[in-house]
Amino acid sequence: MSLENDLKSVIISGLKLEDVSPDEINEDTPLFGEGLGLDSLDAVELVVLIKKNFNVEIKEMEEAKEAFRSIKTLAAYIRLHQGK
Amino acid sequence: MRNAVSITGIGSICAAGNTLDLSMVSMYAGIRNCSPPVLIKSSLDTEYPVFEVKNLSDKLPGSRTVKLAWKALHEALEQAGLSEKELNGKNVGVCIGTTVGCTLNNEAFYRDFKAGIKPDIKPIHDFLSNNPALNISKALDLKGPVSCPVNACASGTDAIGIAASWIRDGICDIAIAGGTDELSRITYLGFISLLISSGTPCRPFDKNRNGLNLGEGAGILILENNKRKRKSLGEICGYGTCSDAYHPTKPHPEGKGLLKALSMAFAQAGISPDKTAFINAHGTSTPDNDRAEGNVIKSFFPSEVPVFSSKSYTGHTLGAAGAIEAVFSLRSLLDGRLPATAGFTDYDEACGIIPTTENIEIDSGYAVSNSLAFGGGNSCLIFRKEG
Amino acid sequence: MVLSVLGMGAVSALGGSIDEFRAGLEGHGKPFIEVAEFPVYRADSSGLQNKRSQRALRRIDSFTRMALLASFDAIKDSGIALKDMGRTGIIFGSAFGPLNTTFAFQDSLIDDGDKCASPLHFAASVHNSPAAQVSIQMGIDGPVQTLSAFNHTVSGVLELARSWIENGIVDTVIAGAGDEYCPLRGYATARMLNGIAPSGIQPLDFDKCSYLPGEGFAVFILANGEKPSKYGVLKKTSVRVGIDESNSILKDGKNIKALFLAANGNNGEGETYAKINAGNIPVRAHSHLYGAFPCATALSIAAALLSEENSVLCAEYSGDGELNLYETGEK
Numbered sequence: 001m002s003l004e005n006d007l008k009s010v011i012i013s014g015l016k017l018e019d020v021s022p023d024e025i026n027e028d029t030p031l032f033g034e035g036l037g038l039d040s041l042d043a044v045e046l047v048v049l050i051k052k053n054f055n056v057e058i059k060e061m062e063e064a065k066e067a068f069r070s071i072k073t074l075a076a077y078i079r080l081h082q083g084k
Numbered sequence: 085m086r087n088a089v090s091i092t093g094i095g096s097i098c099a100a101g102n103t104l105d106l107s108m109v110s111m112y113a114g115i116r117n118c119s120p121p122v123l124i125k126s127s128l129d130t131e132y133p134v135f136e137v138k139n140l141s142d143k144l145p146g147s148r149t150v151k152l153a154w155k156a157l158h159e160a161l162e163q164a165g166l167s168e169k170e171l172n173g174k175n176v177g178v179c180i181g182t183t184v185g186c187t188l189n190n191e192a193f194y195r196d197f198k199a200g201i202k203p204d205i206k207p208i209h210d211f212l213s214n215n216p217a218l219n220i221s222k223a224l225d226l227k228g229p230v231s232c233p234v235n236a237c238a239s240g241t242d243a244i245g246i247a248a249s250w251i252r253d254g255i256c257d258i259a260i261a262g263g264t265d266e267l268s269r270i271t272y273l274g275f276i277s278l279l280i281s282s283g284t285p286c287r288p289f290d291k292n293r294n295g296l297n298l299g300e301g302a303g304i305l306i307l308e309n310n311k312r313k314r315k316s317l318g319e320i321c322g323y324g325t326c327s328d329a330y331h332p333t334k335p336h337p338e339g340k341g342l343l344k345a346l347s348m349a350f351a352q353a354g355i356s357p358d359k360t361a362f363i364n365a366h367g368t369s370t371p372d373n374d375r376a377e378g379n380v381i382k383s384f385f386p387s388e389v390p391v392f393s394s395k396s397y398t399g400h401t402l403g404a405a406g407a408i409e410a411v412f413s414l415r416s417l418l419d420g421r422l423p424a425t426a427g428f429t430d431y432d433e434a435c436g437i438i439p440t441t442e443n444i445e446i447d448s449g450y451a452v453s454n455s456l457a458f459g460g461g462n463s464c465l466i467f468r469k470e471g
Numbered sequence: 472m473v474l475s476v477l478g479m480g481a482v483s484a485l486g487g488s489i490d491e492f493r494a495g496l497e498g499h500g501k502p503f504i505e506v507a508e509f510p511v512y513r514a515d516s517s518g519l520q521n522k523r524s525q526r527a528l529r530r531i532d533s534f535t536r537m538a539l540l541a542s543f544d545a546i547k548d549s550g551i552a553l554k555d556m557g558r559t560g561i562i563f564g565s566a567f568g569p570l571n572t573t574f575a576f577q578d579s580l581i582d583d584g585d586k587c588a589s590p591l592h593f594a595a596s597v598h599n600s601p602a603a604q605v606s607i608q609m610g611i612d613g614p615v616q617t618l619s620a621f622n623h624t625v626s627g628v629l630e631l632a633r634s635w636i637e638n639g640i641v642d643t644v645i646a647g648a649g650d651e652y653c654p655l656r657g658y659a660t661a662r663m664l665n666g667i668a669p670s671g672i673q674p675l676d677f678d679k680c681s682y683l684p685g686e687g688f689a690v691f692i693l694a695n696g697e698k699p700s701k702y703g704v705l706k707k708t709s710v711r712v713g714i715d716e717s718n719s720i721l722k723d724g725k726n727i728k729a730l731f732l733a734a735n736g737n738n739g740e741g742e743t744y745a746k747i748n749a750g751n752i753p754v755r756a757h758s759h760l761y762g763a764f765p766c767a768t769a770l771s772i773a774a775a776l777l778s779e780e781n782s783v784l785c786a787e788y789s790g791d792g793e794l795n796l797y798e799t800g801e802k
Contacts, residue, residue, distance in 0.1 A: 018529070048590065202662075
């Protein structure tokens with residue numbers, strides 16, 4: 001399973017998006033606002049989900065903003081920071 | 085004719101000082117007691133500074149949250165010239181807000197339970213006897229109404245508003261009102277997890293503000309009708325509360341509910357916003373709060389009305405915040421003096437507020453205290469001093 | 472002033488609606504009792520899924536679900552659209568708040584470490600979460616308040632509703648109270664009863680300890696007593712009344728047709744209930760249908776408002792041998 005697919009299932013179960021199936025989430029689908037419809041409270045939970053599941057720490061929301069655009073950008077961010 | 089709501093005694097305890105006098109001295113001197121927590125341990129890499137109360141007497145009854153309330157109550161009763169004994173059996177109400185004090189968050193106990201150790205249930209019995217309002221009402225053998233608002237960070241303000249309505253409606257002759265909360269590992273880690281705790285001392289309304297610091301403490305006011313003919317320090321003239329109906333943690337960006345709450349409070353007081361001597365803002369120093377609150381203050385009040393955030397000296401004391409700020413607001417009116425807001429250096433256009441940057445003189449008028457809460461609650465109180 | 476009761480909602484072991492609650496009181500339908508470590512009366516909030524989308528409910532925890540469902544049910548029961556209720560406020564009460572979310576947050580610390588503290592759980596663990604969610608989901612942008620003071624919670628909610636309506640702050644109050652079950656409560660009850668589970672609550676057997684935990688939420692749509700009401704009116708609430716005073720209220724209250732007790736099988740409280748002199752009127756209690764929890768008094772008041780006796784006194788043990796009294800009456 002790819003990191004992208006792992007991310008999708010972590011987001012769906014962690015943010016209780018059971019009305020969405022992983023296939024419906026395109027790798028470029030915006031996570032916030034229009035798109036998946038996440039909000040600021042989901043964003044902070046996402047920080048914890050990424051720490052818990054991928055052992056990557058995000059300390060400032062500013063830093064995460066770019067990474068949180070889509071599954072693709074988030075996967076890239078995790079690859080860059082994993083094991084650091 | 086409804087009763088006027090006189091305030092005959094006030095007391096507080098917080099990191100700025102274990103009495104109201106001590107708090108005012110340190111605020112007028114610009115001293116902030118903000119440092120890494122002593123009572124809270126965590127496995128985080130960094131420690132977040134907090135405003136912790138030091139040297140709280142062990143002799144006071146109950147949990148730390150309840151002890152804080154008792155400490156402030158003793159000070160308020162003394163000023164009101166009331167002994168605990170003379171209140172026994174009387175129709176005296178108690179309305180004290182909290183957030184930590186109503187929550188079953190004894191972590192050690194829960195860890196043991198979860199691990200199947202079958203812990204002794206003393207922590208449950210302790211929890212059942214540590215509701216701050218009930219604890220005080222029972223210990224003083226009071227016969228009046230008892231209530232504990234748990235409206236998150238507006239609880240202290242709401243408790244005073246509700247107790248004031250008891251006096252106004254003739255439900256009781258005297259009411260003990262306020263708020264109390266201790267620092268806890270749960271709220272400490274919770275606010276850090278929301279990424280709204282700052283790693284440095286807070287900077288309300290500053291361009292570079294990056295979050296709040298938690299604090300702890302209590303504020304208590306003795307409210308009365310005029311029956312006892314006790315010298316009044318001041319009056320609660322208005323209270324308003326209104327929900328944003330918007331988001332669980334974010335304030336409405338235009339402060340919809342806060343504007344309505346202010347309108348309600350001013351309507352009850354029967355005055356216009358230009359009579360405001362100063363505003364004790366909620367001013368938590370989070371980006372969202374200060375922006376939303378700043379916009380409301382700009383649109384509702386004349387631009388020359390001074391804005392102060394006492395959280396720069398107390399931290400965010402959650403359920404106690406509104407009560408401590410109410411006590412400070414009345415005291416500032418009585419002193420004719422408002423402290424500088426600590427930590428502010430750079431103007432932020434998005435807030436549009438320059439809070440007090442030095443101690444200033446206050447001549448007359450009304451003090452306004454705002455509280456905003458998780459869940460979208462907004463509550464405001466308006467005070468005036470006697471005479 | 473008196474308050475008109477325009478509608479009611481009840482979520483309890485008898486089901487997720489006031490109709491199921493009424494049916495249960497009348498002997499049709501049995502309470503759902505789950506037997507885990509200890510028997511417990513469990514409420515059913517699954518009906519909420521028919522009212523709100525999965526997306527709208529995704530962050531709504533078990534406690535808030537009860538409050539939301541009871542609120543929707545109460546509004547439906549009133550037959551009045553929310554927009555026609557005028558300026559509306561919300562006042563909820565709970566002794567324990569969102570217990571399961573409180574512990575879910577602690578689980579996140581214990582299971583995954585302090586760095587993985589869950590902000591979602593933390594934000595939803597505040598006691599005012601149900602009131603906030605009802606205000607958000609229904610778009611009620613009026614005053615919203617939550618109170619928590621064990622056996623003084625329900626009296627506080629109703630008293631504040633009276634104050635808001637009497638002082639013209641709002642026209643209508645969605646007033647409710649409830650508590651939820653969590654495994655820790657089951658454990659604590661088992662410890663208190665030395666592990667011996669009573670066979671079922673016998674609320675009117677005051678000497679006997681037959682306490683079993685329960686959960687539920689009742690909501691009342693309240694307005695000025697002048698308004699046409701579906702269930703009659705809530706009259707005066709008398710708080711912290713001693714036994715002598717309550718007995719004289721009962722004696723003088725010529726119109727009072729029945730006494731409803733919030734007794735719940737706790738024999739410590741039973742001592743006080745046993746001293747009440749109800750004279751010739753019937754004495755009823757219903758906790759054997761929904762279990763014991765501090766805010767079950769709200770269900771007891773709902774039962775009183777549903778009863779054929781139009782004028783009922785409800786008594787709730789309030790601590791130290793005292794009672795809170797609630798009086799219902801005909802419009």
